[in-house]
Amino acid sequence: xxxxxxxxxxxxxxxxxxxxxxxxxxFSVKKEKRKGGTCPFCKGNEGKxxxxxxxxxxxxxxxxxPGWWVRVxxxxxxxxxxxxxxxxxxxxxxxxxxxxxxxxxxxxxPEHDASLETHSQQHVREIFHAWRDRYQALINEEPIxxxxxxxxxxxxxxASLEHPHSQLIATPLIPPVVDEELKGAxxxxxxxxxxxxxxxxxxxxxxxRRIVAKNDHFLAFCxxxxxxxxxTWIIPxxxxxxxxxxxxxxxxxxxxxxxxxxxKIRGSLNQPPYNMVLHSAPKGHSHAADYHWHLExxxxxxIVAGFEWGTGIIINPTPPESAAxxxxxxxxxxxxxxxxxSWQQVH
Amino acid sequence: xxxxxxxxxxxxxxxxxxxxxxxxxxFSVKKEKRKGGTCPFCKGNEGKxxxxxxxxxxxxxxxxxPGWWVRVxxxxxxxxxxxxxxxxxxxxxxxxxxxxxxxxxxxxxPEHDASLETHSQQHVREIFHAWRDRYQALINEEPIxxxxxxxxxxxxxxASLEHPHSQLIATPLIPPVVDEELKGAxxxxxxxxxxxxxxxxxxxxxxxRRIVAKNDHFLAFCxxxxxxxxxTWIIPxxxxxxxxxxxxxxxxxxxxxxxxxxxKIRGSLNQPPYNMVLHSAPKGHSHAADYHWHLExxxxxxIVAGFEWGTGIIINPTPPESAAxxxxxxxxxxxxxxxxxSWQQVH
Numbered sequence: 271x272x273x274x275x276x277x278x279x280x281x282x283x284x285x286x287x288x289x290x291x292x293x294x295x296x297f298s299v300k301k302e303k304r305k306g307g308t309c310p311f312c313k314g315n316e317g318k319x320x321x322x323x324x325x326x327x328x329x330x331x332x333x334x335x336p337g338w339w340v341r342v343x344x345x346x347x348x349x350x351x352x353x354x355x356x357x358x359x360x361x362x363x364x365x366x367x368x369x370x371x372x373x374x375x376x377x378x379x380p381e382h383d384a385s386l387e388t389h390s391q392q393h394v395r396e397i398f399h400a401w402r403d404r405y406q407a408l409i410n411e412e413p414i415x416x417x418x419x420x421x422x423x424x425x426x427x428x429a430s431l432e433h434p435h436s437q438l439i440a441t442p443l444i445p446p447v448v449d450e451e452l453k454g455a456x457x458x459x460x461x462x463x464x465x466x467x468x469x470x471x472x473x474x475x476x477x478x479r480r481i482v483a484k485n486d487h488f489l490a491f492c493x494x495x496x497x498x499x500x501x502t503w504i505i506p507x508x509x510x511x512x513x514x515x516x517x518x519x520x521x522x523x524x525x526x527x528x529x530x531x532x533x534k535i536r537g538s539l540n541q542p543p544y545n546m547v548l549h550s551a552p553k554g555h556s557h558a559a560d561y562h563w564h565l566e567x568x569x570x571x572x573i574v575a576g577f578e579w580g581t582g583i584i585i586n587p588t589p590p591e592s593a594a595x596x597x598x599x600x601x602x603x604x605x606x607x608x609x610x611x612s613w614q615q616v617h
Numbered sequence: 618x619x620x621x622x623x624x625x626x627x628x629x630x631x632x633x634x635x636x637x638x639x640x641x642x643x644f645s646v647k648k649e650k651r652k653g654g655t656c657p658f659c660k661g662n663e664g665k666x667x668x669x670x671x672x673x674x675x676x677x678x679x680x681x682x683p684g685w686w687v688r689v690x691x692x693x694x695x696x697x698x699x700x701x702x703x704x705x706x707x708x709x710x711x712x713x714x715x716x717x718x719x720x721x722x723x724x725x726x727p728e729h730d731a732s733l734e735t736h737s738q739q740h741v742r743e744i745f746h747a748w749r750d751r752y753q754a755l756i757n758e759e760p761i762x763x764x765x766x767x768x769x770x771x772x773x774x775x776a777s778l779e780h781p782h783s784q785l786i787a788t789p790l791i792p793p794v795v796d797e798e799l800k801g802a803x804x805x806x807x808x809x810x811x812x813x814x815x816x817x818x819x820x821x822x823x824x825x826r827r828i829v830a831k832n833d834h835f836l837a838f839c840x841x842x843x844x845x846x847x848x849t850w851i852i853p854x855x856x857x858x859x860x861x862x863x864x865x866x867x868x869x870x871x872x873x874x875x876x877x878x879x880x881k882i883r884g885s886l887n888q889p890p891y892n893m894v895l896h897s898a899p900k901g902h903s904h905a906a907d908y909h910w911h912l913e914x915x916x917x918x919x920i921v922a923g924f925e926w927g928t929g930i931i932i933n934p935t936p937p938e939s940a941a942x943x944x945x946x947x948x949x950x951x952x953x954x955x956x957x958x959s960w961q962q963v964h
Contacts (some may be wrong), residue, residue, distance in 0.1 A: 271698050272716025274790070282793050284717055287696045348926070349634045351618050351930045363820040364841045369619025369632055420923025428922025437924070443621070443929030473710040494711045502685050545923035568926060575775025576767025576892035577696070577784070579915060581792030585696045 424543025466564030512556030660727035771890025814909030859903030
């Protein structure tokens with residue numbers, strides 16, 4: 271029998287449709303061919319992007335030339351522009367706002383064929399270091415209210431260029447999904463006096479069935495109301511509302527667990543497309559007691575179709591308990607032994 | 618400069634990203650090959666589906682044999698099952714509800730290669746007749762609270778079988794999207810004393826720029842805060858909250874305008890995949906003064922990716938004004954001349 275499950279923060283529902291259940295091998299993923307050459311993100315092609323905003327590069331090398339390992343440039347086709355004020359105004363019956371904010375591309379490597387799974391661990395840390403740098407640089411700018419960092423991997427997941435990159439879009443308003451999370455978390459805080467995410471972490475550590483991995487600072491688990499097969503959240507175990515507050519030790523831990531989880535998902539499920547999505551506190555809430563930043567990894571093995579658009583209820587054929595059990599058991603050789611979660615620790 | 622636009626009912630935002638703007642010819646659609654043969658929805662294969670719930674069929678022909686033109690069967694892999702009570706219960710920290718409701722498939726034709734665009738107009742009316750029949754049959758059943766009818770066309774839009782069909786999923790709760798619409802509409806009603814959808818229709822008829830087509834009973838337009846390129850809403854011009862209240866004359870008009878709009882979209886944009894999604898009042902609200910049923914046609918030419926999942930804000934590269942102008946000018950030869958909207962009427 272299918273089960274409706276409520277996401278405890280936003281109160282949204284998902285359907286865990288056991289009748290439609292699929293084994294990992296049942297998901298077909300179309301292989302995409304890698305093609306380099308004229309890619310504007312490859313080393314040597316720096317002139318094909320707008321001038322760089324920032325880069326981690328070898329001393330003595332010049333901006334917009336080779337010598338970098340992580341490089342940030344404006345998006346050539348920005349969804350939100352750097353110019354313009356943020357005033358809402360009524361256009362007859364409807365409300366509009368100038369599309370002001372920022373849209374940056376974080377080029378994660380000079381190498382076209384690299385990926386989060388195959389980088390050195392140090393290199394992964396450099397990527398998240400760049401995330402933090404850009405987040406901190408933009409969060410206090412006007413008219414920015416929220417920083418959305420995300421990564422689309424694979425064309426089905428929305429990547430129009432295959433060279434490894436993530437993106438940052440800064441919005442002049444608090445987006446509806448974040449607003450829903452904030453309201454749900456505030457309500458919980460007012461009623462129970464604690465952070466609902468901290469409560470969820472405690473609960474998941476106690477139950478253990480949905481844990482994928484954990485290390486010193488982070489927990490990776492398949493949420494109870496997972497919308498996608500193998501959906502995995504990575505969350506700091508200690509309370510922290512804004513991603514901009516992450517310290518260097520945490521950055522190190524984060525890079526280890528993100529690499530471990532992406533290795534598990536990509537290595538065992540035929541390299542599925544996925545979105546990786548940061549959820550963080552909006553401007554002014556970075557130290558809030560009732561919000562808790564986290565990273566959502568959303569493999570795109572199912573299709574959001576008419577039912578989901580009409581209702582907002584997502585049908586997921588894979589129970590998170592099965593997904594987590596499967597992912598826990600995938601070996602990731604590149605991860606240091608001591609950082610790995612043993613089955614015993616989980617139970 | 619991109620523009621943020623607010624959807625006036627739910628208050629959600631979209632980004633109309635003019636910098637990313639595409640002409641209709643820029644959208645690439647992968648052609649899908651049609652393959653019949655072993656299709657369980659084809660005539661002659663009636664034994665491959667669960668026993669039919671209802672069919673429009675020639676007199677004297679038996680259930681689950683040929684002779685039908687529209688046929689309704691249970692979904693073999695239901696997202697929600699017919700059995701089980703609907704009580705919510707707490708599973709430790711989390712809330713669940715048995716996945717009870719209904720999941721039916723409305724097979725729209727015995728012919729594998731048929732489509733909404735190529736059916737006779739009478740046949741399209743029969744399809745919507747079946748929608749109404751099943752809607753009316755289920756809306757008062759327990760524990761059903763809402764009826765979601767939808768159609769996925771093309772595998773990118775979620776159709777796992779290509780034989781023309783729509784689906785009905787009856788849910789034991791009011792889904793979040795519907796709840797949002799209801800709340801927004803109620804708020805508007807309390808403040809202004811009228812239906813916000815009626816207000817929008819009046820406004821769109823006055824402005825004209827976003828109109829795609831209209832006839833005696835219906836208006837088709839690209840909404841101001843369109844999430845998708847060429848998104849088109851079809852709405853009864855007279856106030857009507859529940860789809861179950863539609864009368865025969867309206868059914869006739871609906872079938873004409875739906876065929877016209879799908880011909881325009883599919884005929885001029887390289888047969889894009891699309892979702893067609895009914896939005897109707899939940900149980901008990903069928904005659905509400907503050908809600909207004911409508912049909913949303915969502916061509917799937919763009920990809921919902923990390924930014925959208927993180928924020929709930931959808932990026933649309935095609936302004937609805939451009940989409941509507943383009944669709945208005947597409948000729949649809951199969952539509953009766955008198956039903957067509959002339960350019961003069963729009964301006």
